[in-house]
């Protein structure tokens with residue numbers, strides 16, 4: 001039987017994991033913003049995006065969650081797709097003019113929203 | 124309503140198919156499985172303010188649309204077509220679990236369009252042939268449950284040329300039939316007047332329907348269902 005003190009210690013140790021769990025959830029549900037923010041810097045294919053977000057955020061977005069977003073954003077005219085020269089294997093996406101505007105605004109608003117949420121928690 | 128999506132469908136379907144039904148569409152190659160399903164979906168989407176998702180593993184989007192175009196079936200904005208071409212080329216060296224990935228694809232479209240009500244998979248055979256085999260029965264069961272949880276009326280296309288189905292595949296062959304709420308069979312029959320296409324509803328839970336084979340034709344107006352074929 002563990003003493004209650006040890007249980008509390010366990011809880012504290014897992015706080016980093018717990019935090020990671022919330023970050024994971026936030027990034028996954030808001031992946032559209034994270035994907036567009038990555039595309040602000042350079043054009044990328046689905047594979048590049050998954051790798052980039054993994055190395056930047058330590059969150060693995062699954063393929064089934066990423067490609068549909070790329071296709072619907074392209075359908076909405078926010079992304080432009082083209083096969084990279086000499087490599088028909090990967091379709092590179094870049095932001096269109098209107099896509100860039102939406103991306104910049106979404107990134108800004110999303111950051112604001114997160115600040116407001118953390119204020120809401122400090123009652 | 125789905126009943127009104129194909130000319131003459133009301134000759135074999137007397138009630139509306141309940142929302143959220145999972146329906147198998149079986150038949151040999153070239154029996155209009157893709158055409159029938161895509162046609163039902165585009166016509167439904169055109170008449171209702173809803174969205175649909177057509178996942179094609181057999182062909183990529185362009186060649187699927189070419190095929191549909193030749194059958195006189197037009198594209199519809201609310202019907203999203205998803206293929207795995209880019210994903211498979213870019214992740215060539217990884218083992219993709221395509222059943223799980225397909226579930227994620229459905230969830231992604233559902234998140235984006237909350238009035239996503241129709242789903243089609245073209246085809247189950249292709250999904251099986253490129254999925255790892257571990258515990259297939261469970262995976263199929265879970266896949267069907269997933270479609271029901273999402274409340275999607277679903278068409279699962281299954282090529283049924285028995286002779287082509289090798290032993291490994293046939294062990295999964297039964298489970299879909301009892302899991303599905305409906306089975307529509309498409310085929311061709313050789314008769315006096317030559318070869319005719321037919322459609323037959325073998326099963327449709329909670330729905331009144333004809334049992335006979337009815338003739339199926341294609342013309343400039345798309346797909347039509349005529350009278351019984353006997």
Ligand SMILES: Nc1ncnc2c1ncn2[C@@H]1O[C@H](COP(=O)(O)OP(=O)(O)O)[C@@H](O)[C@H]1O
Pocket residue numbers: 150151152153154155156157158159190193194195341342
């Ligand atoms: N313009 C047309 N008129 C009549 N039949 C056609 C036409 N274009 C294609 N077809 C038929 O449609 C078939 C393809 O239909 P499809 O729905 O792709 O079949 P399946 O998915 O069952 O393999 C072709 O094999 C051909 O017989």
Ligand SMILES: [Mg+2]
Pocket residue numbers: 156157158181245
């Ligand atoms: Mg087909």
